[in-house]
Amino acid sequence: MADSIMSKAATMEIPINSNGDTGTLPEDDSLEQDLQQVMVSGPNLNETSIVSGGYGGPAGGIIPTSTIKGSSNHNTSPTEEVSRGVAVEKLDSVKKWGINTYKCTKQMFSEKFGRGSRTVDMELEAQIELLKDTKSKYENILRLATALISHFQSMVQTQQALGDTFTDLSQKSPELQDEFGYNAETQKLLCKNGESLLGAINFFVSSVNTLVNKTMEDTLMTIKHYENARLEFDAYRSDLEELSMGPRDAASMVRIEMAQHDYQIHRDKYERLRSDVTIKLKFLEENKVKVMHKQLLLFHNATSAYFAGNQQQLEQTLIQFNVKLKPPGSDKPSWLEEQ
Numbered sequence: 001m002a003d004s005i006m007s008k009a010a011t012m013e014i015p016i017n018s019n020g021d022t023g024t025l026p027e028d029d030s031l032e033q034d035l036q037q038v039m040v041s042g043p044n045l046n047e048t049s050i051v052s053g054g055y056g057g058p059a060g061g062i063i064p065t066s067t068i069k070g071s072s073n074h075n076t077s078p079t080e081e082v083s084r085g086v087a088v089e090k091l092d093s094v095k096k097w098g099i100n101t102y103k104c105t106k107q108m109f110s111e112k113f114g115r116g117s118r119t120v121d122m123e124l125e126a127q128i129e130l131l132k133d134t135k136s137k138y139e140n141i142l143r144l145a146t147a148l149i150s151h152f153q154s155m156v157q158t159q160q161a162l163g164d165t166f167t168d169l170s171q172k173s174p175e176l177q178d179e180f181g182y183n184a185e186t187q188k189l190l191c192k193n194g195e196s197l198l199g200a201i202n203f204f205v206s207s208v209n210t211l212v213n214k215t216m217e218d219t220l221m222t223i224k225h226y227e228n229a230r231l232e233f234d235a236y237r238s239d240l241e242e243l244s245m246g247p248r249d250a251a252s253m254v255r256i257e258m259a260q261h262d263y264q265i266h267r268d269k270y271e272r273l274r275s276d277v278t279i280k281l282k283f284l285e286e287n288k289v290k291v292m293h294k295q296l297l298l299f300h301n302a303t304s305a306y307f308a309g310n311q312q313q314l315e316q317t318l319i320q321f322n323v324k325l326k327p328p329g330s331d332k333p334s335w336l337e338e339q
Helices: 002-011 029-041 065-074 078-112 122-172 174-244 250-307 311-320
Strands: 013-015 022-024 048-050 062-064
Touching (some): 078 174
16 A cells, blocks of 8 residues: 555655645655655654645745744843743742741651650750740739829829819818818829829839830740741751661662751751850840849839838939939820821
């Protein structure tokens, strides 16, 4: 059958160029070999691409694929190259994040169910637990001191209203003018001293709040980064130990070398953050002692002077600790703000 097809193809007229001219294909061995190749394995489209009918090489409509590919690459703009590079970089970043998340999650569950080991610094862990407990207790001090301010503020406002009422009655009751006058002066003096004590307690609360919610919180944030680094370090350490216990063929050695590299990176990160936490805990302790020594002394002296009725000592305490009182009505919004 193949012989009959080749004999017909040798005598039939087909276009031999792009103008549609016909002719007879030459009877040569090369054509026969080409037809056999097409019949047996199909046309080789890896080398050429037919873009318009005809047999006769590139001039007859057959263009090498390499030429088309070359022109396609040549037309690629720099913007497309940059966009492609950014996409590849993002894809690589997501891939690394996924692998890291998987390893850390696996390590976390292994530790939770007692199947994996974790790196523990007993001394540092004890200091961290002490800091968390101290922060919790100082937050309770803040809540109680804030409540004291609220209740005491109400009492001072009541004393102010009571003093104003006594003053008004002293002017409208001639027979009790002196009595109402004495009580009015007493309530006004208590109100003034109460505002001084409120100023001292507000200063105390502000300083402790800065210590707890800024200084301690900053240290705890560093501790959180340290704990995450510890988990990553243990995850990559476990991965390296698992690979080291396996076979030692060429592919395994490559994986072990890569795991060793990742392990060293996370080990350096873990040790750096552990050093940062140690330093911050040391400075935090020094700062805490300094701040609380001053604030507790202020709180004690101001409270004692107020309840002893010693106005002079109370004022001296405020001056000693550089406590500035807000003028009456400063907390109220201005007329423009109310509008």
